[in-house]
Amino acid sequence: MKRYELVIFDWDGTLMDSVGKIVACMQQTATELNMMVPSETAIRDIIGLSMDEALNVLHPMACTKTREEMISVYRQQYLQLNKTPSPVFDGAEELLLALKASGHALAVATGKARAGLDRVLTETGFSTHFQASRCADEAKSKPHPQMLNELLKQLNIAPEKAIMVGDSIHDLNMASNAGIDAIGVSYGAHTAKRLTEANPIAIVSSPLAMLPVITGKM
Known part of the structure; x- marks a missing residue:
């Protein structure tokens, strides 16, 4: 793999x-x-x-x-x-720590504006996990590949060495438009059936389930 x-x-x-x-x-x-x-x-x-x-x-x-x-x-x-809770998903931080420990670089490409992403990164303590990020007010909206293209250039990573993880068809189509692989997560905005339309390499039902897909250690 x-x-x-x-x-x-x-x-x-x-x-x-x-x-x-x-x-x-x-x-x-x-x-x-x-x-x-x-x-x-x-x-x-x-x-x-x-x-x-x-x-x-x-x-x-x-x-x-x-x-x-x-x-x-x-x-x-x-x-x-609005007081609706919005916690990080169970297993999300464990996933990020495991990927960092195995030598992976991590980044974020989000529909949030920069101020919104910076706020939640600070609130969750996740800011130290990521080497780079792009937001919707810094690039064209998904599914345009600009966010991903800029991250690849900034981190000097070839498209075939990167993978996008997202819960929306817009995330997966952005990955396809940038020429990189994608993993869909079925616990967010769109169902597994909808995500399948974008041909991700896998669809997972929890954060930690994607770890063997990314690392190849099945």
Whole structure:
């Protein structure tokens, strides 16, 4: 089995159990602004996209002013008002530590903005685990490969020596567009059936289950 040098993780729904909070905050935002409330399925489908792209999908007729209001209300909901727990997944830190111990470089490619990623990295204590990261306000939104291409260049890793891990079809399609392998996780935004559409090398149901897939030690 191929030996990977770099493992790139999505954040929401992959390392952190935050899908429920994102759904709740997005629905409450629409309620507060007297807009159509999107379904849980619709919101799960946009997780991983940049906020601008997410609003394009969920509220395509909203004007610029309304979108700015939605972003402001959503941030207030997520950071202050909504109390839905969003812990890291069981086994996530053990996975990262094991990969670091086996010599893998680690990075993050996320639909979060830089301020949001920096905040959760500090809150979880995970900041020391990653050598690099790219966020949605620093590159084109998934599934465009810019985030991955920039990480590969920064860390001087060939595409065939990297692998992307994500819970969303957008993560896996981004990997495909960048010419790198991907692992889907079925415990986040999208089901295993949906993830299969992007042809990942594996789909796993827990963080630690991907360790033998990445290391080749089955």
